[in-house]
Amino acid sequence: MAYPPAAHSSPPRQPSVKVILAxxxxxxxxxxxxxxxxxxxxxxxxxxxLGIPTRGVPLARRLAARISTFEDVTVPVGVxxxxxxxxxxxxxxxxxxxxxxxxxxxxDGKRVILVDDVLFSGRTVRAAxxxxxxxxxxxxxxxxxxxxxxxxxxxxxADYVGKNIPTALAENVxxxxxxxxxxxxxxxxxxxx
Amino acid sequence: xxxxxxxxxxxxxxxxxxxLDTAAEMATVAGREVKKLPALRGRTVVNLFYEDSTRTRIxxxxxxxxxxxxxxxxxxxxSSVAKGESLKDTALTLQAxxxxxxxxxxxxxxAPHRLANWVDGSVVNAGDGTHxxxxxxxxxxxxxxxxxxxxxxxxxxxxxxxxHSRVARSNVLLLSTLGAKVTLxxxxxxxxxxxxxxxxxxxxxxxxxDTVLPGVDVVMMLRVQRERMNDSYFPSAREYARRYGLxxxxxxxxxxxxxxxxxxPMNRGMEITPEVxxxxxxxxxxxxxxxxxxxxxxxxxxxxGNNR
Numbered sequence: 001m002a003y004p005p006a007a008h009s010s011p012p013r014q015p016s017v018k019v020i021l022a023x024x025x026x027x028x029x030x031x032x033x034x035x036x037x038x039x040x041x042x043x044x045x046x047x048x049x050l051g052i053p054t055r056g057v058p059l060a061r062r063l064a065a066r067i068s069t070f071e072d073v074t075v076p077v078g079v080x081x082x083x084x085x086x087x088x089x090x091x092x093x094x095x096x097x098x099x100x101x102x103x104x105x106x107x108d109g110k111r112v113i114l115v116d117d118v119l120f121s122g123r124t125v126r127a128a129x130x131x132x133x134x135x136x137x138x139x140x141x142x143x144x145x146x147x148x149x150x151x152x153x154x155x156x157x158a159d160y161v162g163k164n165i166p167t168a169l170a171e172n173v174x175x176x177x178x179x180x181x182x183x184x185x186x187x188x189x190x191x192x193x
Numbered sequence: 194x195x196x197x198x199x200x201x202x203x204x205x206x207x208x209x210x211x212x213l214d215t216a217a218e219m220a221t222v223a224g225r226e227v228k229k230l231p232a233l234r235g236r237t238v239v240n241l242f243y244e245d246s247t248r249t250r251i252x253x254x255x256x257x258x259x260x261x262x263x264x265x266x267x268x269x270x271x272s273s274v275a276k277g278e279s280l281k282d283t284a285l286t287l288q289a290x291x292x293x294x295x296x297x298x299x300x301x302x303x304a305p306h307r308l309a310n311w312v313d314g315s316v317v318n319a320g321d322g323t324h325x326x327x328x329x330x331x332x333x334x335x336x337x338x339x340x341x342x343x344x345x346x347x348x349x350x351x352x353x354x355x356x357h358s359r360v361a362r363s364n365v366l367l368l369s370t371l372g373a374k375v376t377l378x379x380x381x382x383x384x385x386x387x388x389x390x391x392x393x394x395x396x397x398x399x400x401x402x403d404t405v406l407p408g409v410d411v412v413m414m415l416r417v418q419r420e421r422m423n424d425s426y427f428p429s430a431r432e433y434a435r436r437y438g439l440x441x442x443x444x445x446x447x448x449x450x451x452x453x454x455x456x457x458p459m460n461r462g463m464e465i466t467p468e469v470x471x472x473x474x475x476x477x478x479x480x481x482x483x484x485x486x487x488x489x490x491x492x493x494x495x496x497x498g499n500n501r
Contacts, residue, residue, distance in 0.1 A: 081218070084230045084231065084232040084493070084497075085230075085231055085232075089232060089497055089498060090498065090499050091499055092498055092499060093194060093498045093499060094194050094493070094494050094495075094497045094498030095497070095498060096211065096214075096215070097214075097215045097218045097219075097493070098218070099218060100218070100221065130231070133227075134225065134226075134227040134229070134230075135225055135226075135227075136226070
């Protein structure tokens with residue numbers, strides 16, 4: 001993470017960390033997205049939630065769990081690994097490939113909702129759409145994200161957004177979840193305090 | 194990440210395990226409608242084969258194509274090699290054509306090592322003389338792991354012409370890295386005199402197949418190459434088959450869970466009987482299918498990122 005260089009005249013600035021969503025906020029936001037999915041999909045019929053690793057996967061599981069508490073429907077959950085579809089593979093050392101795990105009934109003809117933690121450039125979602133078309137042919141594809149931080153580089157938008165966070169490009173949004181990091185929190189690093 | 198795959202000894206336990214894990218993900222592609230991944234789009238893989246091979250060349254070709262790489266097949270027959278071009282000049286030609294990876298099979302041990310110094314791309318050893326064949330060892334390890342669930346602590350018998358076998362050499366190195374114990378079995382004339390304990394800890398030698406069989410999890414039969422049959426390494430083919438061939442009665446001495454492997458091509462009736470080769474314990478066909486997945490994993494890990 002690169003911070004803007006401090007001017008010589010001003011005192012050295014501490015990189016700031018701001019908590020945007022605390023644990024209780026995260027669970028309220030997940031609840032709201034679950035309700036919105038139920039509303040927009042007429043009770044989540046023929047719907048499949050596919051989490052994009054790493055943190056999209058626990059989010060997809062939580063959404064499915066909340067949906068089944070609210071309406072008593074079971075929404076199949078899967079994992080869609082996008083590593084081999086990334087457009088920046090050659091710019092980094094070889095990335096480890098993770099598992100892709102589709103629900104047993106597949107995704108053909110279903111409404112697939114991709115789930116991820118942060119929507120930023122849109123490149124991850126672009127890769128996910130490519131990966132999706134290689135594993136099946138869904139009837140439609142929607143996108144649910146916990147945080148939309150703007151700065152899109154591709155014509156992609158989310159259907160369900162937990163929280164819009166206006167950010168500067170130099171800032172960094174960090175999502176932690178109990179399943180992967182021990183606690184639920186959304187923080188903004190590097191912004192002006 | 195490693196740049197070339199020349200020897201089973203190039204891989205430490207972590208890298209080898211990463212290749213096997215990646216291969217498991219690659220294997221799921223074979224069951225999909227679209228059997229293709231875009232990871233190596235725009236990369237060129239040259240198959241440089243100075244020796245006849247069916248399954249290895251086809252396996253590498255299928256692996257590269259499933260990853261969307263462009264494949265150029267080069268076999269020594271009908272090329273400038275027949276006109277006397279040296280390996281180095283051929284290598285420089287490939288270099289000029291922009292090969293990102295060269296998969297090489299050569300009758301001379303060490304040829305891939307030489308090649309690795311001449312080209313900028315990655316070199317994958319697909320069998321060099323009597324030296325090594327590391328992707329075969331990886332696919333064997335993958336097959337053992339998927340059938341038996343683990344590699345650590347497995348006892349593997351490698352039976353036959355160990356002296357001339359590149360498959361055996363790579364397997365000994367890789368399996369000992371991954372924690373398996375290897376016993377080499379064969380007539381004394383076909384077992385190397387000295388097996389370095391530093392390179393392959395825990396590897397031992399036996400000249401009696403029947404005493405080894407009840408204690409192993411895997412028995413890997415090696416092909417007896419026809420040219421060796423008249424080289425007086427053993428008195429006769431029949432005697433070899435009697436003492437070291439795997440037949441039905443011998444197979445029944447194996448523990449219940451043990452599997453039978455063969456790198457192919459088989460001499461049915463020589464080192465393995467049809468009853469054994471076609472039994473449910475035999476993984477011979479599985480090994481071929483796993484070969485594609487493992488080679489996809491190797492090509493992806495060598496070429497997938499910016500490893501230069």
